[in-house]
Amino acid sequence: xxxxxxxVTGMKDILPKEMEIRDYAIGLxxxxxxxxxxxxxxxxxxxxxxxxxxxQGGENEKLIFxxxxxxxxxxxxxxxxxxxxxxxxLRYDLTVPxxxxxxxxxxxxxxxxxxxxxxxxxRADRPQKGRYRQFMQCDIDILGEPTNLAEIELILATSTxxxxxxxxxxxxxxxxxxxxxAMVDYAGxxxxxxxxxxxxxxxxITLDKMDKIGLDGVREELISVGNxxxxxxxxxxxxxxxxxxxxxxxxxKETLGESLADDIAEGLSFIIENVEAxxxxxFKMAFDPTLVRGxxxxxxxxxxxxxxxxxxxxxxxxxYDEMIGRFTGQQTPACGFSIGFERIVMLLxxxxxxxxxxxxxxxxxxxxxxxxxxxxxxxxxARERRAAGECINIxxxxxxxxxxxxxxxxxxxxxxxxxxxxxxx
Numbered sequence: 001x002x003x004x005x006x007x008v009t010g011m012k013d014i015l016p017k018e019m020e021i022r023d024y025a026i027g028l029x030x031x032x033x034x035x036x037x038x039x040x041x042x043x044x045x046x047x048x049x050x051x052x053x054x055x056q057g058g059e060n061e062k063l064i065f066x067x068x069x070x071x072x073x074x075x076x077x078x079x080x081x082x083x084x085x086x087x088x089x090l091r092y093d094l095t096v097p098x099x100x101x102x103x104x105x106x107x108x109x110x111x112x113x114x115x116x117x118x119x120x121x122x123r124a125d126r127p128q129k130g131r132y133r134q135f136m137q138c139d140i141d142i143l144g145e146p147t148n149l150a151e152i153e154l155i156l157a158t159s160t161x162x163x164x165x166x167x168x169x170x171x172x173x174x175x176x177x178x179x180x181x182a183m184v185d186y187a188g189x190x191x192x193x194x195x196x197x198x199x200x201x202x203x204x205i206t207l208d209k210m211d212k213i214g215l216d217g218v219r220e221e222l223i224s225v226g227n228x229x230x231x232x233x234x235x236x237x238x239x240x241x242x243x244x245x246x247x248x249x250x251x252x253k254e255t256l257g258e259s260l261a262d263d264i265a266e267g268l269s270f271i272i273e274n275v276e277a278x279x280x281x282x283f284k285m286a287f288d289p290t291l292v293r294g295x296x297x298x299x300x301x302x303x304x305x306x307x308x309x310x311x312x313x314x315x316x317x318x319x320y321d322e323m324i325g326r327f328t329g330q331q332t333p334a335c336g337f338s339i340g341f342e343r344i345v346m347l348l349x350x351x352x353x354x355x356x357x358x359x360x361x362x363x364x365x366x367x368x369x370x371x372x373x374x375x376x377x378x379x380x381x382a383r384e385r386r387a388a389g390e391c392i393n394i395x396x397x398x399x400x401x402x403x404x405x406x407x408x409x410x411x412x413x414x415x416x417x418x419x420x421x422x423x424x425x
Contacts, residue, residue, distance in 0.1 A: 010125070010133025016411075021348050022136075024355040025341070026118065028164055029138055036157040038116040038140050043097035045120065051096055052089045054326060059294055063123040065090040065133075090122035094139045095297070095320065095336055102143050102334075103327035112144035114153075118341075132342060139317075141336035143324070151271045151301050151319070154337040155285075156278055158305070158315065163281025165344065166353075167307065170283045170314075172275075174303045175291035176268050177318070179252065180204060182260035183289065187235035192226045201296065208292040215239065244286040246272055252289070268301060297323050303337070310347060315339035361391040362415040363408045368396060370421050377425045 007013055014022065030040065052064050067088040068074055074085065091097050094117050102113065118138045125133060140157060142150040155172060162170065181200055189198050206221045213221070215236055222232045238255065242248040246269045253265035272285045293302040293316060302318030317337035324332035362385065364378060382392040393413065398404045405416055419425060 008133075010127040012132060018345065018349055020355055020358075021353055022345055025165065025345060025348070029118065029161060029339075030116065032161045032164060033116045033140055033157055036114070036140075036153060036160075038114045038157070040116050040118075041098070041101065042117065042119065043091070043094070043101050045091055045122075046088045047091045047097055047100070049086050049089050051100055052092065054096075055296065060092040060123060063125050064092055065122045065124055092123050093121055094119060094137050094338070095141070095323070098139070098141055098143075098336075099320075099323045099334070100327055102332070103324055106328075106332075109143075112142055112150070115139075115141045115143065117141070129346075135342045137338055138341045139336055139338045141334060143334045144332060145335070146321075146333040148267050148271050148301070150333070150335040151303070152274050152278075154317065154335060155271070155275050155303065156280075158337050158339060159275075159279055159281045159283055161339070162283070162305070162344075165348065167344075167347075168282040169308075171286050171306045172283060172303055173286050173288040173291050173306060174268065174272065174301060175288055176264055176301050177293075177298050178264050178300060179260060179268070179289065180207075180292065182256050182264075183235060183238055183252070186238070186256045186259040188231045189227060189235070190231075204292045207290055208294070210239075210290045239289060242287075242289050244288060246287065248287045248289070264300075271301060293318055301335075305339070307347070310343060312343075313340065314343045314347075358412075359389055359391040360415070361393065361411075361413045362417065363413045364392060364394045365397045365401070365404070365416060365418045366394060367418075367420045370419065374419070374421065374425050378419055 034040075046067060049064075049066065053061055055061065066082070066086040067090070068085055069087050073087070098115060098117060102109065102115075116139070118136060120134055121137050122134050125131060127133060140154060142154065159172065184198065184200060184203055189203065191198055202225070203222065206218055209221070210218055219232055219236055222235075223229050238252070241255075242251055249265050249269050249272075253260055253262065268287070272287065275285055288304075291302060291304055293304065297320045298318040299321045300319035302316070304313045304316035306312070307314050315338055317335070319333070319335040321331060321333045324330075324334055364382060366375075366378060370378070378394070382394055385392050393408075395404075395408075397418065401418075408416055
């Protein structure tokens, strides 16, 4: 059998330059979030298949890497379907595992609980730029806080972190799943099948394509599945008139009337106004009534980070008050925000980002066959300089010294010292 050099499709090897940036970003993330009161936690990468397939993860549930039962539990000859062969899967996000974690350990945790979780997740997705089948997620969640203080703290912590990574002029778009439903109710959508319910999720999936197919494309698609044209036009007219600020929220509150509870609109404005007043980084908040977020577990405010230099989302989150109750039978308010760690690292690499405050890097090039006494002096010098905070790399001298020095310089070594066996040290 021929061995393969390249990683499995959708996975990647990480080279030293990227790894240095990743390590720096991880350290800064933990340092920043801990100053906001978040506590590090960790959950297993393997979850019960029942939890991963609970119809809360949207399209991601179609992308699960499933794990076969082992030993005597794996009965191939008796299996009627794939479900009979599987009992676990690699987690596709960190929210479902965190909900299980909190449900299992709530008695030993404070309330509210502010969790920081970083770890790899896996999705059997089609790989593309900035998207892999294995990638790191970075989540902060506040569990047990029912007020909008949770959303404000999550947005401030995340935006502060991005500012420390020298990202500026990004936009955090915000909406509320309840506003999405109220707009559908106001327009008068009816069930598409007898005794059925209004297909909110289907409408939202189409609305989510707005940035790609535009208003006309959304209109055409909604009508094509059987929705009344007058209803669709009334619905889309709202998007033509609304503005991306608190005035837009006020417009919807007045227009939608009883379809939208006052506290929902006021809560969203409260979040925007307080974040704008307290923010540290350079960014703007924008109300976006077309923002949907793919996960069906969201129940209230939702948000997403947009960066012009990326041309897409580099993070998102929202409130998911009903998920923990699926485990415990008792509703627990919950809200989370996740940054797209891999995309952030990709943007930093494209900028040729230099990790600040790195120790000076010096290389000692040693001629082969160095006498013991001189070698001892070289090692002692390296030890003293490392103790003083420098990075000292000791390498054997190669025949092509110029090429070797060029390589070391490319790796960031600013000083190269040559040691020869026939010269004093």
